[in-house]
Amino acid sequence: MRALVLAALLAAPAAASTEDVAFGARGTALADAVTADSEGLSSLTVNPAAVGQLRRIQIEATHRRLFQGQGGPTDLDGMGLAAAFPVDTSVLRGAFGLAWNYDVAGPVATDRSVALTYGSRSWRELGPGTLDAGLTFKTIGRSGRVQGGSTAKAGVDLGLLYRWRDNAAGLSLINLNGPATDVGPVSDHAPVTLKLGVSRSVRRFAVLADLAQREPTPSRGASTSLSGGLEYSFAAFKAGLFTARGGLTLGSRGKTLSVGGGWRVLGASLDYALRAPLAHGSRWSNVVSLSYRFGAWDPEAEYEKLLTTEMSYRRDLSQALEASEVKQWKLAEDLRLLREELTDLRRDLDAKSAEAGEAQERARRAEQAIRLKDLEEKRRRAEAELKRLQADREKLKEADVAGRFADEWRRYQELKLQGVPSAVLIERLKNVLSEFKGRGVDLSEANAELQRLQRRQ
Numbered sequence: 001m002r003a004l005v006l007a008a009l010l011a012a013p014a015a016a017s018t019e020d021v022a023f024g025a026r027g028t029a030l031a032d033a034v035t036a037d038s039e040g041l042s043s044l045t046v047n048p049a050a051v052g053q054l055r056r057i058q059i060e061a062t063h064r065r066l067f068q069g070q071g072g073p074t075d076l077d078g079m080g081l082a083a084a085f086p087v088d089t090s091v092l093r094g095a096f097g098l099a100w101n102y103d104v105a106g107p108v109a110t111d112r113s114v115a116l117t118y119g120s121r122s123w124r125e126l127g128p129g130t131l132d133a134g135l136t137f138k139t140i141g142r143s144g145r146v147q148g149g150s151t152a153k154a155g156v157d158l159g160l161l162y163r164w165r166d167n168a169a170g171l172s173l174i175n176l177n178g179p180a181t182d183v184g185p186v187s188d189h190a191p192v193t194l195k196l197g198v199s200r201s202v203r204r205f206a207v208l209a210d211l212a213q214r215e216p217t218p219s220r221g222a223s224t225s226l227s228g229g230l231e232y233s234f235a236a237f238k239a240g241l242f243t244a245r246g247g248l249t250l251g252s253r254g255k256t257l258s259v260g261g262g263w264r265v266l267g268a269s270l271d272y273a274l275r276a277p278l279a280h281g282s283r284w285s286n287v288v289s290l291s292y293r294f295g296a297w298d299p300e301a302e303y304e305k306l307l308t309t310e311m312s313y314r315r316d317l318s319q320a321l322e323a324s325e326v327k328q329w330k331l332a333e334d335l336r337l338l339r340e341e342l343t344d345l346r347r348d349l350d351a352k353s354a355e356a357g358e359a360q361e362r363a364r365r366a367e368q369a370i371r372l373k374d375l376e377e378k379r380r381r382a383e384a385e386l387k388r389l390q391a392d393r394e395k396l397k398e399a400d401v402a403g404r405f406a407d408e409w410r411r412y413q414e415l416k417l418q419g420v421p422s423a424v425l426i427e428r429l430k431n432v433l434s435e436f437k438g439r440g441v442d443l444s445e446a447n448a449e450l451q452r453l454q455r456r457q
Helices: 002-018 024-029 048-053 299-355 358-398 401-417 422-436 444-456
Strands: 058-069 072-088 093-105 109-120 124-126 129-144 150-164 167-174 193-202 205-214 223-236 240-251 254-265 268-279 285-293
Touching (some): 024 058, 024 268, 048 093, 048 129, 048 150, 093 129, 299 358, 299 401, 401 422, 422 444
Antiparallel strands (some): 058 072, 058 285, 072 093, 109 129, 129 150, 150 167, 205 223, 223 240, 254 268
């Protein structure tokens, strides 16, 4: 009987601490719909692939008091620390993430987890965008507070992230191996969770959505949830960047409404989220986070890193163009030789036809026709390959939009260093933004510079 009572106490509160809960207040305000989001550390515990898009070292501390999770009601009082470290070498290009969470699950259990994550950046080009992958290795520890006992198991998360223009799609598999979290007589394990997410950014506005499916566990049954989030950012004169957020979760075991906001200045961010249950509960949840992005205050160093990356990209692009030109020249030469051979063959066929008899002429014509057909087929294949290479070459040239933007940004920096008046700099920035708008180039730094110049006038 005592074991049954303990199992009932442990079931609801402790379950959500091992489920798909986003890290920090930003993710909570967006209803945990961050599978396809690569802004900050919110998706570190939801999709390992998203951390690879971070280009600055970031740290974040958070405290959460949750009564509603994605999988249903819970009772968590915990805190967490997370950090991301970008890497850009010939072997690894992406970012490492480290997360530590400590949760008191009601009065009956304590959960601790440590996770190491790696996510790639621009791993594979696929169609109009890039595909990235991520992997998380974590340890999950649980100890009982009522009857004692403890356990510690290893878990694995996998994730994919596909980005094109201002859109992204994410897919993740959390708790792939379903690590056991048994405490004393109570058997339980972290649920295997499949998440699919999409996001789209339009200027300062972002829309996110997630669909999640969780397997049944001894503590609670299977569940499905659909969540969405909205985010809008706006700058205040000499006061930093403010962000308003909202989210809604509709699930088989709970429905919640989340709101929140954030303030960012000089690389530091303060975020808060409030979550209200619409069904299956009455207690409100709240989360607060404090984070810092190193290097955000040094635009010259950031520009130097950007320029170095773009120069490397342009070298690779130039080599690809040269290889394409050589292959195209060889195919054109083969095509020319085929055409000459075809012309000679036709002349020879006409000359032989005039000299030979009717029967011999028919045999020769049949043989020549077969050869002619083969040559025509080779010519068609060569022409098709030539057209394909020309199309690939045009695509490679079109892909150099980022390189041309880097050149324009460098010229702007040179004008700025020469002391050119602000009016001229503003006009220059407007022209650059107009030219590269909607072409897949990150214009956030140029937009921020334009706003700064306009405020100074």
